[in-house]
Amino acid sequence: MELYALDVLREVEDSHMYVEIDDEEVVRIPPQLLGEDYDEVVERVAREKLEGQLVDVNDEKTGRNLGKCYIVTLTDVSAEGDGTIVHGDGGVYQRVRYRAIAFYPEMQEIVEGTVVSVQKFGAFIKIGPFEGLLHIGQIMDDRIDIDLGNQRFIGKDTKKDLKVGDKVRVKIVHINLSSSSIADSRIGLTMKQMGLGKIQWLAEKKVQA
Known part of the structure; x- marks a missing residue:
């Protein structure tokens, strides 16, 4: 190919x-x-x-x-x-x-996506035809409260929130694409690195700088 x-x-x-x-x-x-x-x-x-x-x-x-x-x-x-x-x-x-x-997703690639679901263990991010998992431990350097009723995470100290519909910039840290079904494929994501995070956070940080 x-x-x-x-x-x-x-x-x-x-x-x-x-x-x-x-x-x-x-x-x-x-x-x-x-x-x-x-x-x-x-x-x-x-x-x-x-x-x-x-x-x-x-x-x-x-x-x-x-x-x-x-x-x-x-x-x-x-x-x-x-x-x-x-x-x-x-x-x-x-x-x-x-x-x-x-x-064609690749390891360590930085991509932008949209939060489509919030669960106790993390958020699902829509990137192209796939939904990648952003584990709760990979969202931010802060303790996190989970508000499932409003489908969001809230930082205890920073008060930053991440909710359904938010645009994010993430890095791919795990890929396991199933040959049988896209639904069985797994993509793991992180936002805990420089230049990553909710797009709104990044824009606010740029203005402050």
Whole structure:
């Protein structure tokens, strides 16, 4: 798989997590679709199979696995050679070449997201298609009160609060992306480093400086 950085998406999303990939895949064309425009069918089937899926990212030179990425959308699909008919199946197995925009989180990457849920053990942060966990011990250097009724954390001494809807800047400190389901994937986050935290806190600190 070839992987390219998409500078335009990086500027729009304020994140390095979106890339463009170039890869191949085999898709099955059902027999009931063979009477339609073949190129259109190939593209439609490829989108249904690949979009919203996690796929491996490998180093082209060494073959070393670099992790997984989540395919957001295909930007180009083309059939490679003739399809293969399997006896007793009826469908056509077609190799396709595709390019896609994908979400590719990496360890130690700093990203921005939104608090979507507050639990006793921490906050879930929406980053792209994933929800990462910001453990309560990784929120701030302060003792924390938990206000589940209002879905927020409050610093005992600083009185800083973190609640649902807040924008935050966090660092990825743990990644375990499941091949079976995005819901089973795990991303761990921290805000306890220089330059990280709730966006409002960072803006206030900049003004004070």
